[in-house]
Amino acid sequence: MQPTxxxxxxxxxxxxxxxxxxxxxxxxxxxxxxxxxxQYAITALIFLFIGYSLMAMMRWQLAYPNQPIPLVGGLLExxxxxxxxxxxxxxxxxxxxxxxxxxxxxxxGIVPLAxxxxxxxxxxxQIGAPDMTFPRVNMASYQSFFVGGVIMLVSFFIPGxxxxxxxxxxxxxxxxxxxxxxxxxxxxxxxxxxxxxxGAVNFIATIIQLRAPGMTWMRLPFFVWAQxxxxxxxxxxxxxxxxxxxxxLMDKVAGTSFFLPTGLLISExxxxxSGGGSPLLWQHLFWFLGHPEVYVLILPAMGxxxxxxxxxxxxxxxxxxxxxxxxxxxxxxSFIVWAHHMYLTGMGTAISTFFQTTTMxxxxxxxxxxxxxxxxxxxxxxxxxxxxxxxxxxxxMFGIGGLTGLPLGFNFSDIHLHDTYYVIxxxxxxxxxxxxxxxxxxxxxxxxxxxxxMMSEFWGKVHFWLSLIFMNAIFMPMFHQGMGGMLRRMSxxxxxxxxxxxxxxxGAMSDSLIKSNVHVSxxxxxxxxxxxxxxxxxxxxxxxxxxxxxxxxxxxxxLEWQTPTPPPHGNFAKxxxxxxxxxxxxxxxxxxxxxxxxxx
Amino acid sequence: MEIPYTxxxxxxxxxxxAKLGIWLFLASEVMLFGALFSSYILLRVGAAPGAWPHGxxxxxxxxxxxxxLITSSVxxxxxxxxxxxxxxxxxKIYQSLTVLFALIFVCIKSFEYHDKFTHYEVVLxxxxxxxxxxxxxxxxxxxxxxxxxxIASITFTPDAAHGAPDAKSEGTAASSAxxxxxxxxxxxxxxxxxxxxxxxxxxxxxxxxTALHALxxxxxxxxxxxxxxxxxxxxxxxxxxxxxxxxVSGLFWHFVDLVWIFLFPVLYxx
Ligand code: HEM
Ligand SMILES: [Cu+2]
Numbered sequence: 001m002q003p004t005x006x007x008x009x010x011x012x013x014x015x016x017x018x019x020x021x022x023x024x025x026x027x028x029x030x031x032x033x034x035x036x037x038x039q040y041a042i043t044a045l046i047f048l049f050i051g052y053s054l055m056a057m058m059r060w061q062l063a064y065p066n067q068p069i070p071l072v073g074g075l076l077e078x079x080x081x082x083x084x085x086x087x088x089x090x091x092x093x094x095x096x097x098x099x100x101x102x103x104x105x106x107x108x109g110i111v112p113l114a115x116x117x118x119x120x121x122x123x124x125x126q127i128g129a130p131d132m133t134f135p136r137v138n139m140a141s142y143q144s145f146f147v148g149g150v151i152m153l154v155s156f157f158i159p160g161x162x163x164x165x166x167x168x169x170x171x172x173x174x175x176x177x178x179x180x181x182x183x184x185x186x187x188x189x190x191x192x193x194x195x196x197x198x199g200a201v202n203f204i205a206t207i208i209q210l211r212a213p214g215m216t217w218m219r220l221p222f223f224v225w226a227q228x229x230x231x232x233x234x235x236x237x238x239x240x241x242x243x244x245x246x247x248x249l250m251d252k253v254a255g256t257s258f259f260l261p262t263g264l265l266i267s268e269x270x271x272x273x274s275g276g277g278s279p280l281l282w283q284h285l286f287w288f289l290g291h292p293e294v295y296v297l298i299l300p301a302m303g304x305x306x307x308x309x310x311x312x313x314x315x316x317x318x319x320x321x322x323x324x325x326x327x328x329x330x331x332x333x334s335f336i337v338w339a340h341h342m343y344l345t346g347m348g349t350a351i352s353t354f355f356q357t358t359t360m361x362x363x364x365x366x367x368x369x370x371x372x373x374x375x376x377x378x379x380x381x382x383x384x385x386x387x388x389x390x391x392x393x394x395x396x397m398f399g400i401g402g403l404t405g406l407p408l409g410f411n412f413s414d415i416h417l418h419d420t421y422y423v424i425x426x427x428x429x430x431x432x433x434x435x436x437x438x439x440x441x442x443x444x445x446x447x448x449x450x451x452x453x454m455m456s457e458f459w460g461k462v463h464f465w466l467s468l469i470f471m472n473a474i475f476m477p478m479f480h481q482g483m484g485g486m487l488r489r490m491s492x493x494x495x496x497x498x499x500x501x502x503x504x505x506x507g508a509m510s511d512s513l514i515k516s517n518v519h520v521s522x523x524x525x526x527x528x529x530x531x532x533x534x535x536x537x538x539x540x541x542x543x544x545x546x547x548x549x550x551x552x553x554x555x556x557x558x559l560e561w562q563t564p565t566p567p568p569h570g571n572f573a574k575x576x577x578x579x580x581x582x583x584x585x586x587x588x589x590x591x592x593x594x595x596x597x598x599x600x
Numbered sequence: 601m602e603i604p605y606t607x608x609x610x611x612x613x614x615x616x617x618a619k620l621g622i623w624l625f626l627a628s629e630v631m632l633f634g635a636l637f638s639s640y641i642l643l644r645v646g647a648a649p650g651a652w653p654h655g656x657x658x659x660x661x662x663x664x665x666x667x668x669l670i671t672s673s674v675x676x677x678x679x680x681x682x683x684x685x686x687x688x689x690x691x692k693i694y695q696s697l698t699v700l701f702a703l704i705f706v707c708i709k710s711f712e713y714h715d716k717f718t719h720y721e722v723v724l725x726x727x728x729x730x731x732x733x734x735x736x737x738x739x740x741x742x743x744x745x746x747x748x749x750x751i752a753s754i755t756f757t758p759d760a761a762h763g764a765p766d767a768k769s770e771g772t773a774a775s776s777a778x779x780x781x782x783x784x785x786x787x788x789x790x791x792x793x794x795x796x797x798x799x800x801x802x803x804x805x806x807x808x809x810t811a812l813h814a815l816x817x818x819x820x821x822x823x824x825x826x827x828x829x830x831x832x833x834x835x836x837x838x839x840x841x842x843x844x845x846x847x848v849s850g851l852f853w854h855f856v857d858l859v860w861i862f863l864f865p866v867l868y869x870x
Binding site: 236242278 | 602603615621634796800808
């Protein structure tokens with residue numbers, strides 16, 4: 001309601017607004033979609049760094065259990081107190097860092113970067129719109145995201161520390177943990193959910209309403225389609241989590257028992273609660289968001305991959321409609337696969353059967369998308385620049401992530417693999433060398449549009465090769481560890497279960513499995529170092545990079561390259577009309593090997 | 601720079617931006633309340649046999665509130681129609697009525713809440729239990745509070761059909777007949793609890809759903825009141841846009857109404 005009226009207000013307001021904007025209005029409280037996109041990008045990159053840093057510290061604990069963390073141990077103790085006594089990572093701290101690594105990476109890192117940042121910057125440009133439909137709502141979305149992020153960060157420093165029950169926050173564990181971290185987590189999530197909802201409404205409305213004349217649905221670049229489906233996922237999947245968050249909050253502060261069963265024991269005493277609640281209910285509601293969320297993480301990256309791939313293979317996409325319909329199929333199916341995360345909860349074999357079936361079906365459109373990309377490379381004259389390298393690496397990396405998911409989708413194999421490092425390996429292949437590589441491709445690709453300067457190719461390639469090597473060195477051994485029985489969320493890296501220490505422990509593991517923790521950790525730190533070339537390249541290029549000589553440095557076809565560089569407020573210098581599809585590369589009979597969409 | 605279709609509909613979609621925006625927003629609201637309704641079903645189906653309470657709420661009052669909200673939905677439409685017919689003053693009358701009905705709804709709702717917070721179940725150490733009211737109508741008392749405040753005894757008026765909390769005749773303080781007030785020593789009490797959200801799962805979902813709904817009523821009323829107060833200015837500047845805003849806020853209002861139409865039977869009748 002309010003947002004709508006604000007937007008109308010904004011629109012009429014702008015008519016009279018030809019004076020220069022001050023710094024605050026231009027960069028902080030901006031309603032320009034490009035500025036908001038950049039705000040999202042920078043904030044999200046910072047959160048990615050924080051999420052990584054948490055994991056870098058946890059990896060020390062996994063490799064060298066209960067030894068003081070070098071460099072930062074003292075700092076941790078000073079900041080957080082008892083949980084980091086003597087600079088060592090306690091179990092509580094490990095749990096908090098683990099939960100917040102997941103939360104921050106997913107909700108404050110990848111989603112804001114993939115959906116909000118790239119979507120905001122690129123979508124209006126690609127459809128030929130002057131801005132988003134509701135610019136004020138757009139600003140509110142970023143602000144809500146920012147507040148949610150701050151709440152999450154502050155929660156590290158409250159007494160008892162941040163949430164400790166994993167990013168999935170399963171009740172009763174999350175409810176009965178005697179600290180306030182979980183309450184902060186819930187409130188932070190409500191802000192993040194609000195932000196996503198506002199963003200989703202805005203994206204969908206923009207794509208439906210503000211396409212330039214001639215931009216028919218089947219002329220939309222695939223990136224726009226990907227964001228469109230993503231927005232629907234956010235719009236419809238997040239509210240159930242919000243409902244669940246409200247109920248968990250009631251359980252925490254109003255003494256209700258939504259997720260607490262009758263006869264619940266806390267520290268071996270029967271809890272004084274009304275009972276009658278259902279722990280499974282939380283899991284259902286969480287995964288009703290949780291599964292669509294993984295497609296929120298991957299679809300925008302696929303969109304970027306499509307843009308970069310066509311541009312650098314100088315070929316039209318092979319199977320445009322297959323891409324579009326597949327992403328719709330994914331969008332729809334992702335709402336009916338959620339309980340494949342719950343095979344081991346005892347929800348029953350009939351339900352499991354249903355969800356195994358849908359899970360296998362949803363893998364089909366994913367495979368179609370990947371196949372379309374591979375076939376599109378066939379016979380292209382490929383330019384191996386940095387964005388293209390990341391794009392090309394995305395394909396096999398996402399492939400590994402996807403294929404290793406199949407055994408998790410079957411009841412019988414999941415019994416063995418559930419909650420092990422195999423799962424960690426699987427979904428990180430999807431989101432880390434998968435999505436993140438897609439996002440890097442996007443950053444290198446659109447950087448010149450945003451800044452008017454190119455990023456360094458040499459340092460880009462250094463960044464790429466090192467990242468590729470270390471990503472695999474981190475996540476490949478995890479499959480092995482998981483299949484050998486190493487569970488996730490163990491604060492000692494499994495030494496308690498080592499054959500050497502405890503030869504008759506149930507599920508004892510060989511020492512070589514536990515030893516690989518050390519290699520993985522070293523690779524994880526090396527991955528961090530490998531980002532230094534990127535960070536330096538990013539900032540140095542912003543001020544001193546090679547200036548672009550044209551508005552369309554990659555010889556691309558889509559509309560974002562037809563604006564001035566960087567695009568001014570309102571985007572297009574003159575009204576734009578679209579005459580052709582998004583990927584008309586190397587069209588026979590044309591003078592150039594690319595034909596922009598607005599060329600008559 | 602101007603964003604197109606803020607006032608007039610786009611030809612191929614037939615919508616102006618805000619109208620599409622509100623429909624999308626409402627889609628997400630459907631999922632929000634849908635999740636809570638599903639939770640209700642799951643909790644109720646999973647409840648131990650006979651454990652789900654009935655008849656805790658006052659049906660006449662709930663019906664009255666339903667009527668109030670439905671009427672407000674009518675006045676919202678009339679307000680919009682008045683603008684379409686260029687009658688600003690009639691719009692103002694209707695929309696003021698809408699806001700008034702919203703206020704009445706919230707007042708009745710808080711009366712119902714208060715009623716639950718002052719209604720107690722007490723379990724005595726000899727195993728007897730009854731429901732009723734404590735003299736002075738305090739809210740949210742329990743054993744811990746009695747002990748902390750060194751209250752040695754309470755004067756308890758049991759409900760007429762005393763005993764089981766699912767007795768049909770149970771209702772508000774005003775409408776139900778009372779038993780004789782008795783004094784109960786704090787030392788005899790095993791458990792004392794009002795009918796707040798913590799009392800049982802039914803009340804938990806009742807309070808969560810209705811409170812969330814009430815927040816929507818309040819939010820919607822504020823927006824409608826704001827549009828009403830600034831209507832004169834907008835009418836001069838851009839009457840069409842004013843009409844759009846009234847339409848869009850009206851759509852939201854109908855949704856809030858619709859949610860209640862589901863809530864009422866589910867929580868009061870079934
Ligand atoms: C790139 C460097 C990354 C490394 C080295 C890394 C490493 C890990 C490890 C070892 C765990 C398991 C911790 C445990 O079970 O005790 C984990 C958990 C997790 N990671 Fe990452 N990760 C990285 C990036 C990401 C990204 C980009 C995402 C984004 C979506 C992500 C999301 C998660 C989630 C959701 C969990 C589960 C947390 C939980 O158990 O509640 N990670 N990560
Ligand atoms: Cu899933």
